[in-house]
Amino acid sequence: MITIQLKPKKEESLQRFHPWLFSGAIQKIEGNPTEGELVKLVDKNGDFLALGHYQIGSIAVRVVSFQNEKIDDAFWSRKIRLAYEMRKSLGLVTAKNNTYRLIHGEGDTLPGLIVDIYDDTAVMQAHSIGMHEIRETLAKAIVENVPDVKNVYYKSETTLPFKAAIEPEDGYLIGKETEQIDAIENGLKFQVDWLRGQKTGFFVDQRENRSLLERYSNGKSVLNMFCYTGGFSVYAMRGGAELVHSVDSSAKAIDLTNKNVEINFPGDPRHTAYAEDAFKYLNNLQELEQKYDVIILDPPAFAKHREALRNALKGYKRLNAKAFEQIKPGGILFTFSCSQVVSKEQFRLAVFSAAAESKRHVRILHQLSQPADHPISIYHPEGEYLKGLVLWVE
Ligand code: SAH
Numbered sequence: 415m416i417t418i419q420l421k422p423k424k425e426e427s428l429q430r431f432h433p434w435l436f437s438g439a440i441q442k443i444e445g446n447p448t449e450g451e452l453v454k455l456v457d458k459n460g461d462f463l464a465l466g467h468y469q470i471g472s473i474a475v476r477v478v479s480f481q482n483e484k485i486d487d488a489f490w491s492r493k494i495r496l497a498y499e500m501r502k503s504l505g506l507v508t509a510k511n512n513t514y515r516l517i518h519g520e521g522d523t524l525p526g527l528i529v530d531i532y533d534d535t536a537v538m539q540a541h542s543i544g545m546h547e548i549r550e551t552l553a554k555a556i557v558e559n560v561p562d563v564k565n566v567y568y569k570s571e572t573t574l575p576f577k578a579a580i581e582p583e584d585g586y587l588i589g590k591e592t593e594q595i596d597a598i599e600n601g602l603k604f605q606v607d608w609l610r611g612q613k614t615g616f617f618v619d620q621r622e623n624r625s626l627l628e629r630y631s632n633g634k635s636v637l638n639m640f641c642y643t644g645g646f647s648v649y650a651m652r653g654g655a656e657l658v659h660s661v662d663s664s665a666k667a668i669d670l671t672n673k674n675v676e677i678n679f680p681g682d683p684r685h686t687a688y689a690e691d692a693f694k695y696l697n698n699l700q701e702l703e704q705k706y707d708v709i710i711l712d713p714p715a716f717a718k719h720r721e722a723l724r725n726a727l728k729g730y731k732r733l734n735a736k737a738f739e740q741i742k743p744g745g746i747l748f749t750f751s752c753s754q755v756v757s758k759e760q761f762r763l764a765v766f767s768a769a770a771e772s773k774r775h776v777r778i779l780h781q782l783s784q785p786a787d788h789p790i791s792i793y794h795p796e797g798e799y800l801k802g803l804v805l806w807v808e
Contacts, residue, residue: 416445417454418468418475425457428464428477431793433525435466435475449578450543452478452485467526467544471575476525476542490548491555497522498560504786507562513599513606514787515618516560521789521797528573529556530614532597532606535565535589537614541573546582553587565589567608584609600625602648603677605670616643619800620712622785623748626804627710628653630746634707637661637740639692644671646710646748647685648678659706660687661695696736705742715753723755730756730764731771738772738807746779747805754799761801775808 420428424439435455447453447468453475455463465485466477478485497517501507506514516536517529526542529552536556540546553566566588574582597604599621608615624646627636631653638646641660650658660671668689675685688695692713699705711733717726730751737747751761758781769776782802784790790797 415452415454416443416447417456418443419456419460420458420463422458425463428455431480433477433520433794434473435477437472437474440474450547467542469543476544478525487551490551491558493522493524494555495559501787506787510601511599512562513597513604513616513618516556518788519797520791520794523791527552528614530616530618531560531563532616533595534562534592535567535595536560536563537567537569537608539573539614540570543574543578543580546570546574546580550587557588565592569608569614602652604643604674605677607670612642617645619784619788620645623782623802624649626780627748630708631655636708637706638710640712640714641671641687642667644674646712647671648674651675651679651682651684655684658685660685661690661692663689663691665689692733693736696740699740705740706745707742708746709737709741710748711737712750717753717755720755726753726756727760727764730761731768734765734768735771738768738774741807743808745807747807748802749805750800750802752800754796758801762803765803777806778803779806780804
């Protein structure tokens with residue numbers, strides 16, 4: 415195995431179990447590792463630190479073990495089994511909930527790997543070359559350890575670094591496309607299109623926040639902005655909402671939302687979906703003087719990297735300011751950011767500025783985050799990406 419020696423003092427973050435080695439910390443590489451290869455990290459004295467996947471880029475190594483152990487099929491199988499057993503013991507795998515995240519990268523000590531489960535199908539996404547290289551082993555380990563899973567779909571064409579000399583192809587590693595899957599979340603059914611949909615096809619991370627919305631929806635008029643598959647809309651309907659409007663700029667998303675509403679509430683007249691840009695829709699409302707009791711804002715990540723942070727914060731402020739204008743007195747706003755580079759504090763400040771601009775009294779009822787199947791390693795705080803506020807607007 416190729417050894418990478420660190421510069422003096424650069425071992426400290428690894429000793430605190432942070433799973434990334436940045437290229438600037440490297441003193442010497444013995445040999446010529448290929449991308450994705452398993453390498454050994456040692457300190458300036460040659461003492462063992464960790465084992466990880468090598469990759470060209472700012473993050474040079476993603477650690478898979480802090481022990482000097484054998485990394486074979488059994489090793490990967492153990493990790494997958496542990497992740498499954500945790501979800502199972504938390505009550506996330508039941509007949510009423512067969513939709514959950516099985517592997518959440520660093521949070522499950524598997525940096526570079528994402529796996530979501532929809533009924534009998536696992537959708538696997540590699541973000542590192544190391545995970546791409548062992549995709550077949552991982553797929554086998556998933557089927558062996560997760561009792562209900564029969565198919566593994568690999569979807570990494572857009573998530574792997576494009577500069578790497580590989581050409582990932584999306585497709586089934588095990589099994590095949592099933593006629594009709596029933597993705598069930600908290601007893602609600604969803605059609606999930608992992609072939610054409612965003613990410614793995616469904617945003618599993620909002621499950622608990624959707625449940626909270628359900629509790630507050632009875633008798634309310636609800637606007638679900640950036641609805642995608644209509645997750646929040648369907649929960650609001652089950653919660654007894656009087657009217658639900660779903661908005662997304664993508665016509666495909668609107669189709670999916672309408673389908674999912676129809677599956678759960680056939681012929682229900684309370685729901686209407688609009689394919690429209692968020693800002694345009696909110697501006698039109700102003701003219702129509704239409705207001706809502708509950709508004710959900712769950713936009714795509716406004717900042718995908720650090721350079722975009724300032725503009726992203728402006729975007730969050732502008733969007734939330736619009737919602738504060740359009741919400742009824744005593745209304746409830748669910749507002750989210752899934753940008754990893756935007757901290758909880760920065761997001762809250764952007765929403766604070768928007769609230770102050772609207773001159774309305776705003777109380778924080780809940781501070782939301784990602785659910786237990788998207789765990790954050792305590793050693794890797796960067797894994798915390800989803801943040802939300804539930805606000806009462808006087
Ligand atoms: N709330 C959803 C996830 C939202 S993903 C859920 O619970 O599953 C973000 C969505 O925002 C995508 O569907 C995307 O099509 C939509 N979107 C992106 N830009 C938009 C814009 N300017 N106006 C309206 N929708 C937009």
